Amino acid sequence: MFGNKENVNILTTLLIAHGIKRAVVCPGSRNAPIVHNFNECGAIECCPVTDERCAGFYALGMSLACDAPVAVCVTSGTALLNLAPAVAEASYRHHGLIVISADRPTAWIGQLDGQTLNQQGAFGCFVSKSVNLPEPHNNEERWQCNRLVNEALLAVKACGRMSVHINVPISEPLFEFDVKHLPQERVIKAIYPALDIKTFENIVVRNLFAAKKPMIVVGQLNHQSTEIEKSLETISRRIAIVSEPLSVGTQRLTDLAIACISESEPSNYTPDFIIYIGDTLVSKRLKSFLRKTQDAEIWAIAEDGEVHDTFMCQTGIVESRPYEAILTILSYVNNEKKSNQKNEFARLWLELIDSTRQKVSVFTPSYSQMAAVKAFEHSLAKIDGKWQVHYANSNAVRMACIYADHYVWCDRGVNGIEGSLSVAAGFSIATDDLVFCIIGDLSFFYGQNALWNTKLKGNLRIMLLNNHCGGIFYSLKGLKESDAFDQLVTARHTTDARGTCIQNGIRYITAHNLEELNEGLVTLTTTKADCPILLEVFTEPEEDKRVIKEFIDKIKQ
Structure with missing residues (x-):
């Protein structure tokens, strides 16, 4: 009733x-x-x-x-x-x-x-x-x-x-349950406009392919798509593609690649025509680099039809979902007579990214949050079955942009830290895939009530990176000179997740060194369980900062 x-x-x-x-x-x-x-x-x-x-x-x-x-x-x-x-x-x-x-x-x-x-x-x-x-x-x-x-x-x-x-x-009384059937109700339907392909091709796509230095920038997309990933791979023969793991499941290393561009040659990599597809970008370097392209023609594919002038030089907008625009560009590539002819600018960017990838692969970080993320990403290859990875904001997602070669879920709409664990938990309830959440300590403890739920299953796996503070603040030049830095800005604390795990029935394991980390990752990624598993990786913020600095210095060499 x-x-x-x-x-x-x-x-x-x-x-x-x-x-x-x-x-x-x-x-x-x-x-x-x-x-x-x-x-x-x-x-x-x-x-x-x-x-x-x-x-x-x-x-x-x-x-x-x-x-x-x-x-x-x-x-x-x-x-x-x-x-x-x-x-x-x-x-x-x-x-x-x-x-x-x-x-x-x-x-x-x-x-x-x-x-x-x-x-x-x-x-x-x-x-x-x-x-x-x-x-x-x-x-x-x-x-x-x-x-x-x-x-x-x-x-x-x-x-x-x-x-x-x-x-x-709702007026009282509230709890009278005596109606046998729900009412029959009018359902209003809607037909939404599709992308005007001909206009898009004539005004935007043709000019993209006519440009000497064309580029497609792909921001965050709402979900992973093998079709889109393959489409962008095909397009990249003719157009320089820059993206992040939040947009497609291909490791592009855009942020690091830009760091590798020498001061004497930035103009070689500067596009003269840009199509920006999708939402936000993690990389500050990429945004700063493209904001210097004041002579470029820039078109944004905006799902909401609004002006988002991210690169400060926007020419126009196309109201469309990203996937429609990408498939339209792919169709143009496939039908173009020069579809097999590589663009010199696209080749230059591919070589830069390949060179950067090689530098990343040979760097072995000492025990730190960076080492933990690298080891975690390598461990995914040993998993039988499907999996999804959620990264929290701040340092976690930035390390994902270094090591993840798959699609990454992340709350980059507003970039807040409060909901990352809850989003991953909700996601895990709606799927049978393994769902991993890589998260920093402030974000975890802020949202730890996400684990207070009887619906959670054994497919939720959490790697908590705990250096007892907001580690990203250590990378902000000049901030450490403030007397407020340690206690008031970085939120220094001594908390761990053991009690949270005990009270919520979460299996709890820890790592304090590389040996424990590797053992913990085996448990986290391969163990079958009826309850969630949490691996808490303890590191020191100063060492985390030192390792990242060493890494960036090596990359720039």
């Missing part, structure tokens, strides 16, 4: 009709009628998460794993505001969440009633649609409720695929 709240029943029917199959649900009384319906309908799989901060990122992880929108349902009051970081990250990743918040009746907002605040429009510009459902008493209000839910569920799949917010006022 379903609840007797009409707005909740309309919402449930339309979620099912629009193909929403998963919901992360948080505890609460006001949202209990919604959670009851989700559980009762049989078409929506519910995952309980107590901490709302984690819940939003859990939903994002599931959304990434399934490549489909996921709902997250919270009770009234500040519970909703705890979702804000995840809502923003999901919107900037073009993998929007469907936020469903229960609320007090409108009459009681601002009247000093318990667990009540003004929830309408709570996420501002971080959602593409925010609707407040009526509590229907007549057919017109039922029509309005139906329309508003349809609008929100269409918006989450529309241009830019941002998050949406559905606020659901």
Whole structure:
């Protein structure tokens, strides 16, 4: 039996009709009628998460794993505001969440009633649609409720695929479950415009191939694709491709390659025509290098159709999903008479990256976070079966850009540290693949409630890089001279993950040297388990910094 709240029943029917199959649900009384319906309908799989901060990122992880929108349902009051970081990250990743918040009746907002605040429009510009459902008493209000839910569920799949917010006022009594069937509801459909291929070819692609020094820059893409990886390999015969593991599963080493360009020859590697596809780039060197190309023509492929003038010299934008644009360029390559003729500029970049790759391969870091990441990446080759790797922000993802030769998942929409563990945990629930999370200590301890969940399985594996502080701050020139550096900036601490693992049923292993690291990685990557496994790698921040400096110095030689 379903609840007797009409707005909740309309919402449930339309979620099912629009193909929403998963919901992360948080505890609460006001949202209990919604959670009851989700559980009762049989078409929506519910995952309980107590901490709302984690819940939003859990939903994002599931959304990434399934490549489909996921709902997250919270009770009234500040519970909703705890979702804000995840809502923003999901919107900037073009993998929007469907936020469903229960609320007090409108009459009681601002009247000093318990667990009540003004929830309408709570996420501002971080959602593409925010609707407040009526509590229907007549057919017109039922029509309005139906329309508003349809609008929100269409918006989450529309241009830019941002998050949406559905606020659901619910009057007491809350817990009357006496409705046998959900209502039949009108489902509004939408047809979204595809890339105008002819115009794109005539205005952009032809000029790309006519340029002497053409380049395609590929930022973060939403999911891995063998087809796209192969397409870019083909295109790279004619066009210089620069990318990172967050965009395609090919090791491009762009950041390090730019570090290897001598001061006397930067113009040799400077493009005169750029197509920028995808979202953010990790590499500051790449962005700085391309911001000096003031004479280049630059076109951005923007899923949201907005101007993102990353290189400060944008010529135009093409509203399209990245995959459509890449496949269109591939088609042009295959149909071009000179498709087998290599471009000299593309060859120059390939040689630079190959030379850089050789330098990386011969460098053996001493025991440090860099050594841990290199050893982990090498250990992946020994795994039987499928796996996915999530890297947290800061130093972790930067080392992924050195050693990962596969697609990397990372919260680079807003680049925050708070949700990395929860995204990986949510992802692991929605897949049977092994899911690895490589994460630093501040990010881990900030988000450790992600492990407080009975739904977690043995496919979640975590390598925690613990140097007892925010190690990335050691690389910022001049910051260490501040008296606030040690305690107030780097957040120096003495915490380890043993207690967190014990209380949450996580298998816990440690490494303090290379021998223990290699043994731990065997356990982390090859052991079959019924519970998650965590390998905590302890290092010293000064040694981590020294090893990275030594590495960069060797690369530049």
